[in-house]
Amino acid sequence: MxxxxxxxxxxxxxxxxxxxxxxxxxxxxxxxxxxxxxxxxxxxxxxxxxxxxxxxxxxxxxxxxxxxxxxxxxxxxxxxxxxxxxxxxxxxxxxxxxxxxxxxxxxxxxxxxxxxxxDKKRLEDEKTNLSYQQEFRELSMRYQDDLNASEWAEIYKKLTYWELEIDQTENKSMSDVLISQKSEANVHFSKFIENSYESWLQKPNSDTPILSHLMMRKYVFPRLQDKSPLFFILVDNLRYDQWKTLEVFIQDYFQVEDEKTYFSILPTTTAYARNAIFAGMMPMEIQKNYPDKWVFDLGDSEDEEGYNQHEEFYLNEQLKRLKIDGKASYHKIIHQYQGKQLVDNFNKLLTNQLNVVVYNFVDMLSHARTDMAMIKELAPDESAYRSLTASWFQHSPLFDFLKRIAEKKGRVIITTDHGMIRVQNPIKIIGDRSTNTNLRYKQGKNLNWDASNKMMVCRKPEQLFLPKPNVSTSYVFSKEDYMFAYPNNYNQYVNHYRNTFQHGGISLEECIIPVTYLTGK
Structure with a gap:
């Protein structure tokens, strides 16, 4: 030119x-x-x-x-x-x-x-594509190895790195190759979870990853020994690639001291994973110890947040059980005005040893994307979804809140409860009226299905520390990018939900969770 x-x-x-x-x-x-x-x-x-x-x-x-x-x-x-x-x-x-x-x-x-x-853009694009091509074969060969949880987490981080790098190239010429490689990775990862998950719970060893119910005990409570207040912020439904997108804005105000991952329990949903985080227990143990607090995800309810009404109670119970003293606060942000109120009252939080903030916006965004044509148009793929999340964050009270913490040289842990995956392929399933509505996992008494190789079946929920409302209750979890669909209105249902972001099943995106420790600059 x-x-x-x-x-x-x-x-x-x-x-x-x-x-x-x-x-x-x-x-x-x-x-x-x-x-x-x-x-x-x-x-x-x-x-x-x-x-x-x-x-x-x-x-x-x-x-x-x-x-x-x-x-x-x-x-x-x-x-x-x-x-x-x-x-x-x-x-x-x-x-x-x-x-x-x-x-x-x-x-x-x-x-x-x-x-x-x-020529900066052209040279960077050429270098990115060449470097990914060189690593492509190495990554594909690693799937054939007998990998442990930490090795799978590193593979997912590498795939995410290349996804973000390729997304910055002008013509995204390697994008289809990467999508195919991620799909292959999820095939092998789903088999790994199916073969390993029960043993992690029944016979944990040195290769067992930190799971939801142990996350706060491992990554949060040990940080309370410092005299300055600790802010624990859980942005629900935030994938690792979304976190890396937000980190670009956050790093101007915070030093990333430590970044790790943990694994979400199954099902990878708010009702199970987040309750496990705050209770420090697996779902079956929560139901056993607090039967009046546990709510089953059943029937035709679409309100996930209705299953998480007792997080503050669970948190306080866990602190008591572990004999952790000190003032703690809990705040759940569902609406914009609640986030602004939290910023306005920031100074009051500085007297607490632990401040827990749950931000629900990303989860609401994913559900809105399913049901609202406009959001579907704005976020047709992962790249656009990351962009939408970044745009929200830049103008959100959460970003203002983090800036206030940074001004005080404060300490923050940012994490999530589970990720999500863009679903593409259906699995036919039949269940009675009490079967839950989630597209990525089902629990019920009389479940029948096809394509069993694309799902993980649990006929004895107690082995996975899952509660069961009935003696004959089974759980099934979809793998990779599959979703469950009923035979009634099958084509209409599939067309409505295909290419939407869902959670509850087994995939790298849903299971491997970032947890990052930051200190104000």
Whole structure:
């Protein structure tokens, strides 16, 4: 491509060798000797970059820069100056220049600066695609190994890294390859969970990952020994890739001290996984110890939050059981005004040893995406869904809350209860009226299904520490990107829910959960 450069310098005649050098490299250079002439030309024709001398008679370089940004805000400007004054550099950078060069100039220095603007994206894309291709075979071969939980977590992190990197490339040429590789990974991971999950619960050993019911005991309560208050923020339904997207904004205010993962229990839903987190118990133990508090996910209810009305009670009971003293607070944020109230009352929280905040927005967003045509249009795939989550976060009271914590050099743990996966393929299932409505797992008395190789069957719930409302209750969990659908109105049902984000089953995205410890900068 033949890029055009406008160069404004009051000593432009002395720069002829540099202009010839750039022209020999294929660039078209237009030279002027004043800021006024540069402004006049920018108004009349299109340029791809502007070289701007800072110290010119009449309008200074900074004055020209401000005027040009008002006319062509996206025109890259490379400021050239003899001065190394820090204040001048800060003014230029604050005016959003693309680069800053100091005389005497070097031809290769100029060329590098131009390439950084014109070819940066192409070179980065080529490097990303090449690097992923080199790692593709290694990752695929690893699936064939006998991996443990921590090794699967590392594979998922690598796949997420490449997903985010490829998502930044212009034509996303490797995207389909990555999607296929993630799908293959989920096939092997689902088999791994099916073969390992019961033994993790019945005969835990050194390879057993931290599960939901042990997460606070392992990652939260040991941090309470520090004198400063600890903020534990659980953003529900937040996948690892979404966390890495939010981390970009958070790292300006916090230092990431420790990032780990844990595994969500099955089913990977709010009712089971989050209750287990706050109670420090598996669901069967919660139901046994607090029968008046446990609510089964049954029938035609779509209100997941109705199953999590007692989290504060469970949290306080766990603190008592573990003999952890100190003031603790619990806040559940469902509506925007509740988040703003929390920010307004921030100083009151500083007297507590532990402040727990549950943010429900991401879960509501995923359900809204299922039922609202507009949200479906806004988030047709993982990339758009991450973008939607990031947009919410940037303008949310949660971000304001985190900024307040950072101002106090506070400590934060951010995590979630489970992830979610975009479902594609249906499994026919038949159940009675008491069968729960979740698309990724079912519990019931008389369940019948097809495609049993795409699901994990549990006929004895007590072996997975799951409660059962009836003696003959079974649980089934869909694997990979499958969802359960009833034969009645089958095609309509499948078309409505295909390509929506769901949770409750077995996949890398649902099971492997980030938990990150941050300290304010």
């Amino acid at each position: 033949n890029y055009s450069i406008l160069w404004a310098d009051d000593e432009i005649d002395l720069l002829t060798p540099y202009i010839i050098f750039l022209e020999n490299k294929g660039y078209q250079v237009t030279a002027v000797n004043s800021g006024a002439d540069a402004l006049d030309l920018v108004n009349k024709q299109k340029f791809d970059v502007l070289f701007l001398d800072e110290n010119m008679p009449g309008m200074t370089g900074l004055e020209v820069l401000i005027a040009i940004k008002q006319i062509r805000p996206n025109l890259p400007v490379i400021m050239i100056t003899k001065s190394e004054e820090e204040e001048l550099m800060e003014d230029a950078i604050g005016s959003k220049i693309a680069d800053y060069l100091i005389k005497p100039l070097n031809p290769n220095q100029l060329l590098l600066s131009v390439k950084r603007i014109f």
